[in-house]
C-alpha cells in the first residue's frame with residue numbers, strides 16, 4: 001500500500017513574531033513592532049471575519065447606525081500590507097506549544113515562531129435560563145452582534161437590557177436615542193455601582209431615567225417567554241416585562257483556554273499571569289489586553305483590566321519587550337463610557353476597594369469628580385465633565401501620599417488648585 005498525505009497533516013512555516021488574537025491589543029502590538037524598527041515577519045491571527053477594530057463603537061455610534069464599519073477599524077485595510085504585516089482573519093489558533101514554539105491554526109497550518117503575543121480577549125458570560133434560545137435575545141461583543149441588534153430592534157418597541165453595568169447602560173442609551181423604550185433589569189441596586197459605588201451609580205441611573213429608561217435594581221432574570229421569538233422577561237422579583245428584543249450585558253470572562261492548554265500560568269484574577277513586562281510564565285511569550293494579569297509596579301499589586309485604553313497600551317508595552325527593551329507597563333488604567341449624547345464618564349484607577357469617597361463639584365450640577373481613597377490615599381477618580389482632574393488623579397495614584405484633612409478638603413473644593421495636594 002502506498003503512502004498518502006492525510007488531511008490532518010499540517011503545512012509548516014516560520015515567522016519571527018506570532019500575534020494570537022485579532023483585537024486591539026494584538027493590532028497595536030503589530031503596529032509598535034514596526035514603529036520600533038522590527039524587520040522580521042509578523043503574523044496576526046484572529047478568528048473574527050473583520051480586521052482588528054475598536055469594540056467601543058459597537059455599543060455607540062456604530063450600533064445606532066451613525067458610523068460606517070470602516071470607522072471602527074484599527075487601521076484601514078491597505079495599512080496591513082503597507083506595513084508588511086500578515087493578517088489572517090477567520091482563523092483560530094487551535095493549539096500552542098510554548099516549548100517547541102509552534103502553533104496550530106484552524107487552516108491546518110503549523111507555524112513555528114520566534115516570539116509570541118497571546119491576546120485572545122474575553123467572551124461574554126451567557127445566561128442559561130429557560131427561554132434563552134428564543135430569537136431576538138442578543139449579546140454584544142462584536143461588530144456582527146451590533147449588526148444583529150440594530151436589525152433586530154428595527155420593528156421593536158420595547159427592549160429589555162439585562163445587566164446594569166456599562167454595556168447595559170450604553171446600549172440602553174443608544175437604543176433610547178433610536179426611539180426604543182428601554183428597561184434595565186439588574187442585580188445591583190443602582191446602575192454602575194459595582195465599579196463606582198452607589199452614590200455615583202445613582203447619578204448615572206437618574207441620567208438614564210431622565211431620558212426615559214426604566215430601571216429595576218435588586219432583581220434578577222428568571223426566564224424568557226415567547227413563541228419562537230422573545231416576548232416577555234420574567235424576573236425573580238416577580239416582574240413580567242414586555243420585550244420585543246433583549247440585550248444581555250452580564251459581564252465577560254477572559255478567554256484563557258488556549259493559554260491554559262499551553263500550560264501558561266493563570267493568575268488569581270483569572271487572567272494569564274504576567275510580569276510587569278507583560279511576559280507570561282514562559283520566556284518569549286507575552287500577553288496583553290483583557291486576558292493579561294500583570295504585576296503593576298505603579299499600584300504594587302496585580303491588575304487585570306477590561307478597558308480599551310489598557311489593551312491599546314499593553315500592545316505597545318508588549319511590542320517593546322518583545323524587542324528586548326525591558327520596560328515595565330506603567331500606564332495608569334483609563335476607562336471611558338459614553339451614554340448617547342447625554343454625557344461621557346472617565347475613570348482612572350482602578351480601586352478594587354475603597355473606604356472613602358470625596359466629591360469635587362456636584363452630582364446635582366452634573367459636573368463632578370468622585371475621588372476614591374483607601375487609608376487616606378487616592379486610588380481612583382471618576383469624572384463627569386471635569387477631565388482636567390484626571391492628571392491630578394494619575395499623579396496621586398502614582399505618588400500615593402496620605403492626605404491630611406486640609407488636603408482632602410482641597411480635593412473637594414471645585415475651585416481649588418490641586419497642584420498643591422500631595423506635594
Ligand SMILES: Cc1cc2nc3c(=O)[nH]c(=O)nc-3n(C[C@H](O)[C@H](O)[C@H](O)COP(=O)(O)OP(=O)(O)OC[C@H]3O[C@@H](n4cnc5c(N)ncnc54)[C@H](O)[C@@H]3O)c2cc1C
Pocket residue numbers: 020021022023024025026045046047048054055056057058059091092093094119120121122140141142167255258288289290291305306307308309311334335336337338
Ligand atoms: C460593546 C463593547 C463596548 C466597549 N466599550 C468600551 C468603552 O467605552 N471604553 C472602554 O474602555 N472599553 C470598552 N470596551 C472594552 C474594550 O473594547 C476591550 O477591553 C478591548 O477590546 C480588549 O481588547 P483585547 O485585544 O484584549 O481583546 P478583544 O478585543 O476581545 O480581541 C481578542 C480577539 O481574539 C480573538 N481570539 C480569541 N481566541 C482566539 C484564538 N484562539 N485564535 C484566534 N483568535 C482568537 C477573539 O475572537 C477576538 O477577536 C467595550 C467592549 C465591548 C464589547
